[in-house]
Amino acid sequence: MVIRETPDTWPCVQKGVHYSSESGLNTLDTYIPRAPLSDPNQLWVVYVHGGAWLDPEIDASSFEKTQEHILGSTEIQHISGFASINYRLSPNPSHPKLPSNPSDPSRNARHPDHIRDVLSALLFLQDTYGFDDRYVLVGHSCGATLALQVAMKRYWGMQYESTEALELNVVPPIAILGVEGLYDLPSLVNYHIHDPAYRGFVVNAFGSDERTWKTSSPTEGNFDESWPDGRLVVLAHSHGDELVEWDQVQLQFDAFKAQGWSHDSTSKSRSLKMIELTGKHDEVWEDGKELARAIQFTVREALKVM
Template sequence: MATVEKDIRYGKAHPLQSLDVHRSPRDGAGWIIFIHGGAWRDPKITSDVGEPLLSRLLLDLSCNAASLNYRLSPYPNSESTSVDLESTSFNAELAASDSDASFSDSELASSDSEAAFSDSEAAYSDSEIPTSKHKLLIPDSELTSSTLRFATLDLKSVPSHTEALPPNTARHPDHINDVLSALEYLHKKYTLSNYVIIGHSAGATLACQAVEAILAGRNLPLPKVIMGLEGIYDIGGLVKEYGDDYRGFVEGAFGQEEEWPPALDVKGYKGLVVLAQSDQDELLSWRQTEDMKERLQETLGTGGAVRVVKAKGKHDEMLKTQHLADLMVRYIRGVV
C-alpha cells in the first residue's frame, strides 16, 4: 500500500515551507515532484491542487510523489476568501473520453521537436469542459441558512484563528529558494536519483528556475523530465502580452521591472521537456508555451528534446482531467 503524509515541514520560517509525500512500497521507485501555481500569491492554491493529478498518475505508475508548498507573496485584496467553493469536476472528467493516444515511444527518443499533436485533437464537446469555477457542491436540500452564511463570508469576517497564520510576505527569490530547499529535503531523506518535475502555471516557472539553478551548480540531481503545464516561462513577455492586469502580481512577486529575471531557457539541459497547454485556458494564451518551445530548440543540450502537447480544460481545471494524466503517463512511464 502506498502511504501519504501531508504537511511535512522542510523549513522553519513559515508553515508554507511544507510538502506532501506519497510513498511507494516498490524498491528503487522514482519520484514525481509537483509544484503548484497561483501567480506566486493566491492563498487558495496549495499543494492540494496537485492531488487529483498525482492520484491519477500513481494509479498507473507505482512511484513516489511529492507536492510542494512554498512561501507566497502578498495577496493585495480580499477577493480570495478562505471558503473554497471550487467544484472539483473530478468525477465528471473521469468519464471524459480520451481519443488521442497518438505518441509512439520512439518519438520520445527522437530529437525532432515538432509539436506532436494534430488540430483534430482539440475537438471535444463543451459538456466536458467545466464552465463554472464556483459551482456549489452542497446539494440544495442541505443548504441551510448557516451554510449559506458561511459561503458568503469575506476575509474581514474569517474567524480569528486564520489571522494567527504568519502573513504572506515572500518576494523573489524566496519562492525558488523554498522549492530548492524542498528538493534538498527530499534528496537528503530519499535520494532523488530518478525524478520528474512538474509545474503548473507559476509552478512551471519555479520548476524551470530550479533546473537552471541545478545546471548552474546547485548540488542536486537534474530531473529526467520537466513538465510545464499552462506554464509561465517569461514574465517580461507575460506583462507585454497582458499589460497591467498581470503586472500587479508580477511586481508583487518580483518587484520592479529592472529586477525581473530574463526568459527561462534551461540552457544545456539534456533531458525531455514536455510543455502542455490547453486551448480553453482563460488566463494564458499559447504564447508562453510557443515562445518557450522556440527558445528550447536553441538551448537544449545534446540529447535534450522538447514536446508540446494539447491539454484540455480551463487553467486550473486541466489538472483534474484524466486526459492530462494519460498524456503524462506516456512520457514518464519507465522513467520513474
C-alpha cells in the same frame, strides 16, 4: 533509498511535512504507493502548484485528483513516489477570503524566496529518499516557471547568496513538465497590457524592475550551462486556456529548440516535446485527468531517455 522512517503499511501517506522552518507554508505532501524497489528505472513525480505566486486557495492538495488518476494507470509501476510542494506566497492583501497580513512570513515572499523554497523542498526529498535525478519535476502555471527555474539553478547561485548552498546541492531532474506555464514574464505582462492584474502579480512576486522579470524568465535560461544532464522537457498547454496565451508555450518551445533540444521523435537525449491539452487554465488540475495525462506521457518519454 534513504527513507528516514520505514512505515509498517503501504501506501505511505504524509501530509504537511515541514522541509524548512522559514514559515508555516514550507511543507510538502508525499505518497509512496509501495515498499521501495531497487529498480533504477523507478521515478518520483514532484509537483509544484500554480496560483500566480500569491493565491492562498491553491496549494499542495491541488495535486490529489491528478494523483488518484495516475494511481490507476499503467505508469504507476514506474513511479516510486509522489510529492507536492507548498512554498511561501507573495502578498495578497486584497484577496476576498484570505487576505495576507504583513506580519505573516508565509504570505510576504518576493523572488528569490519562492525558488529558494522549492530548492529547499527538493533537497529535503533527495536527502530523505535518495532519488538523485530520478524524478520528473512538474509545474502548473507559475509552478512551471519554478520548475524550469530549478534547471536554471546555477543562475540563482551566482545572483543570490541565499540560494548558493541550495543550488550546489540540489540535483536537477532528469525531466521537466511545464503545464499552462508562465515562461516569459515581460511578454506575459505586455500581452495583457490592458489588464492590470498581470502586472500586479508579477510586481508582487519579482518587484518593479523589469530587468529582473527578464532574467528570471525561463525563456532566458542557458540550459546548456545550468542543466547539462537534462534529458527531457515536455511543454503542455491548452488552446482553451483563458488566462495564459499559447504564445507563452511557443516562446519557451522555440527557446529550447534554439539551444539544440530536439523535437525529433527518435531523440534519446535533450528531447523536447509539446502536447496539447483541453480545458481552461485551472480545469486541467481541478479535474486532474488532463494533468495526469501529461504526467503519464512524460513518465513514458522519460523512461526512453534514462
